[in-house]
Every structure is written in C-alpha cells, then in structure tokens.
Amino acid sequence: MARRLAAAGCVAAEDEAAELVRAATDDDLESMVARRSTGEPLSWITGTASFCGLTVLVDPGVYVPRWQSETLARRAADLLPETGTAVDLCTGTGAVALALAAARPRARVVATEVDPRAAACARRNGVDVMEGHLADPLPVDLAGTVDLMTGVLPYVPIDGLHLLPRDVLAFEPRVALDGGADGLTLVTEAVAASTRWVRPGGWLLLEVGTDQVDGVGALFQSAGYGAVTLLDDDEGDPRAVAGQRYGGSVAPPGGQASSR
Numbered sequence: 001m002a003r004r005l006a007a008a009g010c011v012a013a014e015d016e017a018a019e020l021v022r023a024a025t026d027d028d029l030e031s032m033v034a035r036r037s038t039g040e041p042l043s044w045i046t047g048t049a050s051f052c053g054l055t056v057l058v059d060p061g062v063y064v065p066r067w068q069s070e071t072l073a074r075r076a077a078d079l080l081p082e083t084g085t086a087v088d089l090c091t092g093t094g095a096v097a098l099a100l101a102a103a104r105p106r107a108r109v110v111a112t113e114v115d116p117r118a119a120a121c122a123r124r125n126g127v128d129v130m131e132g133h134l135a136d137p138l139p140v141d142l143a144g145t146v147d148l149m150t151g152v153l154p155y156v157p158i159d160g161l162h163l164l165p166r167d168v169l170a171f172e173p174r175v176a177l178d179g180g181a182d183g184l185t186l187v188t189e190a191v192a193a194s195t196r197w198v199r200p201g202g203w204l205l206l207e208v209g210t211d212q213v214d215g216v217g218a219l220f221q222s223a224g225y226g227a228v229t230l231l232d233d234d235e236g237d238p239r240a241v242a243g244q245r246y247g248g249s250v251a252p253p254g255g256q257a258s259s260r
C-alpha cells in the first residue's frame with residue numbers, strides 16, 4: 001500500500017498508509033487508497049486532522065488545517081485571558097477556535113465562516129460559528145469587547161494560485177485560498193474591520209505569506225495596532241502578524257494612553 005501511495009506521489013507514504021489502515025473499516029481500505037492515489041487530501045478520506053495536539057473533524061470539501069497555523073493558534077492562546085472573548089475569522093473546520101477553547105476552557109470563543117460546508121464542519125467540531133463575510137455576522141454586543149481576534153484568511157494572490165501544489169489546486173476550495181489581486185484583499189478588509197470589535201489593549205493575529213508579513217505589519221500599524229510582531233512557524237519562517245490595539249492603558253509611541 002505504501003508503495004502504491006509513493007508511486008502516486010505521496011511524500012510520507014508509509015505514515016499515510018498507516019493512517020489509512022487506522023481509519024479504515026474492513027471493506028473500504030481499497031477505496032481509500034484509490035482516493036488518496038488521485039491526490040484527494042488524506043484528511044478528507046480519514047475524516048480527521050491533528051492540530052495543536054487535538055483531533056479535528058474534517059469534512060470533504062473543507063480546507064484542511066495546516067501545521068504552519070499552529071504557531072498562530074498557540075500564541076493566540078497565550079494572549080487570551082482565562083475568561084476572555086475570542087473571535088476566529090474564516091474558521092474553516094474551526095481548528096484555531098478549538099485550540100483556543102482547549103487552552104482556555106472558560107473563555108468565550110466564537111467564529112465566522114462564509115462557506116456553509118465549512119461552517120457545518122466547524123459546528124460538528126463544537127465551534128460556535130456564524131455564517132457570513134469576515135466579521136459581519138458577529139453580534140453587536142461584541143463590539144469593542146473582543147480580547148483577541150485571529151484569522152487564517154485566504155491570502156494567495158490570484159496569479160500565484162497556479163504555483164500551489166497540484167493536489168491543493170485540484171481539490172481544496174478556491175474560496176479558502178484566493179486572496180484577490182495582491183493576496184491581501186480580505187486581510188486588508190479584516191484589519192480595518194477588526195477595530196470595531198477588538199477592545200483597546202486587545203490583540204489581532206493574522207496568518208499571511210512570508211513575503212506579505214512586512215506589508216501586513218504596516219497595515220496593522222496604520223489601523224491603530226502597536227507592539228506589532230512577526231511570528232515564525234516551526235521552520236523559522238515568519239508566517240503571522242500580531243498587534244495590540246492602542247487605547248486604554250496602551251499608548252502609541254510618544255502618545256498618551258486614552259480611554260478609547
């Protein structure tokens with residue numbers, strides 16, 4: 001089985017074969033191997049992915065959470081107060097929201113998602129998800145109260161989509177990947193929209209491409225976030241931007257703390 005998977009282009013064929021055996025019932029192993037040999041994501045076939053040590057349910061058609069996003073999830077969990085409020089934009093399966101809820105069981109964690117299939121999957125994972133565009137579906141009572149907003153938004157530029165691995169392009173939903181002309185259409189909108197929700201002193205963390213972090217850091221600063229930091233993934237590549245909203249006791253450089 002591992003040889004078949006390797007011949008089909010699977011890099012970690014031995015591990016994948018073992019995972020398929022674990023997930024299979026007696027009569028469906030052959031069809032699972034055949035599906036994987038076409039390049040279909042392993043998690044769509046087994047129905048799960050591992051994220052921050054958690055087992056996340058993954059429905060076919062829904063973006064598979066990536067290990068690179070664990071950096072953002074772990075840092076976000078550190079920043080979320082025990083009984084705080086977090087919003088995870090574009091939650092997909094709900095992986096980041098689940099990691100936050102696992103680390104801070106007494107916190108309120110809500111999420112948004114535009115794709116009904118992904119929203120249904122996040123609900124199956126137990127995430128409180130609202131369907132709609134970016135922060136639009138959030139209840140108004142959250143305005144100005146959110147301690148932490150996270151997001152792994154689509155950030156691939158349209159003319160870079162063809163550079164993605166063949167299987168990602170062939171199978172994963174374009175709505176999860178396509179970030180518009182420069183890749184930052186939704187990210188730019190989310191940074192601007194976040195200031196309605198994130199309280200002064202609260203945090204915004206967004207994952208983007210390594211070549212986008214500096215530009216996104218500048219966006220954070222012009223939207224009123226300080227302490228802007230780039231977060232490295234486990235391979236040492238900067239993959240996310242974090243910033244703390246000015247206001248309250250958090251003053252911009254050279255400025256005075258305000259009660260905004």
Ligand SMILES: C[S@@+](CC[C@H](N)C(=O)[O-])C[C@H]1O[C@@H](n2cnc3c(N)ncnc32)[C@H](O)[C@@H]1O
Nearest residue numbers: 063065090091092113114115133134152175176
């Ligand atoms: C790159 S995936 C990340 C999913 C999840 N956060 C994760 O890390 O596994 C981006 C997700 O954003 C969703 N999405 C795309 N456009 C959106 C929008 N305008 N508003 C809300 N969600 C959106 C996609 O359906 C997809 O689930």
